[in-house]
Amino acid sequence: MKTRIGLVVLSLFLSLLIGISLGNRHSGASSGKDAKDTGVVIGLSMDTLQEARWQADRDIFVARAEELGASVLVQSANSDDTRQMQDIQSLISNRVDVLVIVPHNGKAMARAVKLAHEAGIPVIAYDRLINDSELDLYISFNNILVGELQAQFLVQHLPKNRPARIVRLYGAKTDHNSFLFKQGQDNVLQPLIDAGDIIVLHEDWAENWKPENAKKITNAAITRHGTDFDAILSSNDGMAGGAIQALREEGIAGKILVTGQDAELVACQRIVAGQQAMSIYKPIRNLATQAAEYAVKLARGKPVIVRDSMFNGLIDVPSVLLDVITVTRDNIRETVIADGFHSYEDVYRSIPASQRPPRLHSQEHP
Ligand code: GAL
Secondary structure (H helix, E strand, C coil): CHHHHHHHHHHHHHHHHHHHHHHCCCCCCCCCCHHHHHCCEEEEEECCCCCHHHHHHHHHHHHHHHHCCCEEEEEECCCCHHHHHHHHHHHHHCCCCEEEECCCCCCCCHHHHHHHHHCCCCEEEECCCCCCCCCCEEEEECHHHHHHHHHHHHHHHCCCCCCEEEEEEECCCCCHHHHHHHHHHHHHHHHHHHCCCEEEEEEEECHHHCHHHHHHHHHHHHHHHCCCCCEEEECCHHHHHHHHHHHHHCCCCCCCEECCCCCCHHHHHHHHCCCCCCEEECCHHHHHHHHHHHHHHHHCCCCCCCCEEEECCCCEEEEEEECCEEECCCCCHHHHHCCCCCCHHHHCCCCCHHHCCCCCHHHCCC
């Protein structure tokens, strides 16, 4: 009898010990509230930190996750698929509770989703869709709307008295978003192209969204067609920067309409200086914060109910598609500056004080 009681006490003591050790498996998570006891660990695998936006995505995501008592293991693959697969395999072997992936190549990462699910780990695709897989959640902006707003801006500002001549710069072919941006642009442009009102002189895809590749495409367009064209429909700011460099070399920067996306600081500075016509502001704070919240929910096995879905070639992935805003010289104070995405000083840094528009009331004397 005594030995049996002894055994019961011993097993109770052991299970307590195991319980505590499991709880601390992922500790070392940073400071803060009791919630941390959940010990949720999120694996965040990023394609790149090349564009300024991705650094902001990472920082806001990690901060919100830690507020919720979780910790985040971050990996960046420098646009290398093999490296990203290795990153994900190491996060899986670290037994993270949920994986959040910004895929370099949406198709290549289908296998990563399979591996994660075999290990019982749910997967969220962040900003870019992962194709042909049983994804648990896709969270991004309304990327077709991005393309539509870029093209609508262009159409409003192109000459109407003759066919307009444009160059089109698409993003990386490995990135599903590039096709969504193009689809949105086509939704607006195709009828005008069919009617002969718009002529696409030159178009191409920039590998890895690299500005230098966008510059090369713009150089090729100028070599073939000269500088007699009206606009460059660039899918993001990084590429717009490369294209504008090519225009500067021809002395025509500011004379050709150039679009963009991401409202990067350098792009906002180009916009107020008249070298870039517009960008698309995507409030990253909304995306990164909500993604962290969904990640913690999935990690805790909580149901995630969302309104949208997107077909990824295999399933209709439950999706969250956030709103975006067109940014021009006329509304930059009311949008990116009012939102605190960039400061008034930073945006107008290269503009003499006498030529700057006044601060909005809410922005006086920060
Ligand atoms: C896209 C993203 C854009 C852009 C690009 C380059 O997927 O939605 O914001 O920056 O990647 O990284």
